Amino acid sequence: MKGYRHLLDLDIILMVILGAFCTAFLIETYSFNPTAALFPRLVSIISLILILWTITGRCWILVRKTQDVSQPSEEVSARPEGSMVWYISLVTMVSYYLLTYILGFTLVTFIYLLALPPFLGYKKYKIVFITGILWTAGFVYVFKYILYARVPEGLTGIFFRWLTSRL
Known part of the structure; x- marks a missing residue:
């Protein structure tokens, strides 16, 4: 379970849940009139792309952080998480x-x-x-x-x- 610890990150879990809602909304748009479905489909697809981008970036940062513990992290925050x-x-x-x-x-x-x-x-x-x-x-x-x-x-x-x- 050590190698998959980055998958238990709260940001990733919330993004997966948001992605599930976007996917459900995208599937629901297929019951709409093609003209009425255009904007909701566009928003859903763009949201899914951005969610995948966010998950990939977060996993990349967390994997690099677990592989290289001795060097300082690239993710710099002015205030600690949970502040x-x-x-x-x-x-x-x-x-x-x-x-x-x-x-x-x-x-x-x-x-x-x-x-x-x-x-x-x-x-x-x-x-x-x-x-x-x-x-x-x-x-x-x-x-x-x-x-x-x-x-x-x-x-x-x-x-x-x-x-x-x-x-």
């Missing part, structure tokens, strides 16, 4: 998802894009602010006007509708 950053990142993602429906997609996306880069150590606040505005505007534009998807408005949308009705 609080991972948990805080998970909490911010779950909070983003929940607050999107409460406060609205636009406001929460903007706050998330402003708060996360400095938290991860990025110090150029002017670039973070400009990037946050541009990405938020881009997301809203793509979802509303290109994909014609309804964006959760939340309390922000209710406030702006109330404000515009008063003007």
Whole structure:
């Protein structure tokens, strides 16, 4: 079992599970109309390719790490695995998802894009602010006007509708 220890890595296990979901979704698209199935198939195939790439890269790193224990690892991380950053990142993602429906997609996306880069150590606040505005505007534009998807408005949308009705 020593030689196969790298297969028990949590990242690889999660990628295999994600790959199984992508494969199931790809198989499900064959029951769709050919036009309607085009985009889901494209997303599934690209996801499977990227998952295989990730698994291969992770196995390669782990095999090299087990073969060459004396030399320093090529995978350098600023913080040790299992540090609080991972948990805080998970909490911010779950909070983003929940607050999107409460406060609205636009406001929460903007706050998330402003708060996360400095938290991860990025110090150029002017670039973070400009990037946050541009990405938020881009997301809203793509979802509303290109994909014609309804964006959760939340309390922000209710406030702006109330404000515009008063003007």
